Amino acid sequence: MIHSHTVTCNNCALYLTARVLGLEDLDCSIFKQVLLRDHPVAKNEVLYKKGEPFRYLYLVHSGACASYANMASGTDQVMGYYLPGEIAGISDIGKPGYGHTTLALEKGSICRLDYLALESDIPAHEFLHVQKYLLQAAA
Numbered sequence: 393m394i395h396s397h398t399v400t401c402n403n404c405a406l407y408l409t410a411r412v413l414g415l416e417d418l419d420c421s422i423f424k425q426v427l428l429r430d431h432p433v434a435k436n437e438v439l440y441k442k443g444e445p446f447r448y449l450y451l452v453h454s455g456a457c458a459s460y461a462n463m464a465s466g467t468d469q470v471m472g473y474y475l476p477g478e479i480a481g482i483s484d485i486g487k488p489g490y491g492h493t494t495l496a497l498e499k500g501s502i503c504r505l506d507y508l509a510l511e512s513d514i515p516a517h518e519f520l521h522v523q524k525y526l527l528q529a530a531a
Contacts, residue, residue, distance in 0.1 A: 442461065449482055451480075451504075452475060456496075
């Protein structure tokens with residue numbers, strides 16, 4: 393039996409993160425516009441490919457993902473793993489494109505944050521707080 397869980401905006405990790413950052417004034421509707429929540433992914437489904445224009449951050453909700461790079465020798469090298477609660481694509485903030493290809497290692501779900509839309513939807517001074525937090529999380 394499959395159980396469906398609905399998470400209200402106030403219980404969403406992104407909303408709670410925004411509150412921690414002092415962005416509690418944000419209208420919850422902004423997150424609804426820029427966040428695709430609990431999206432299913434199949435095993436070996438590619439989230440993004442190296443060289444694609446950067447736009448989204450992928451929060452692993454369930455399952456696991458891996459990033460890899462194609463080496464000059466023609467082999468693929470694993471660059472990192474993402475487990476539930478971790479954010480794929482975060483190391484590409486501020487870059488024109490993704491530096492690696494990332495795929496789902498198993499059936500699971502992700503939340504996809506439209507980072508570029510969020511940047512244009514909230515005031516610049518508040519977005520700087522979000523950027524700083526995410527970049528610290530990536531370090």
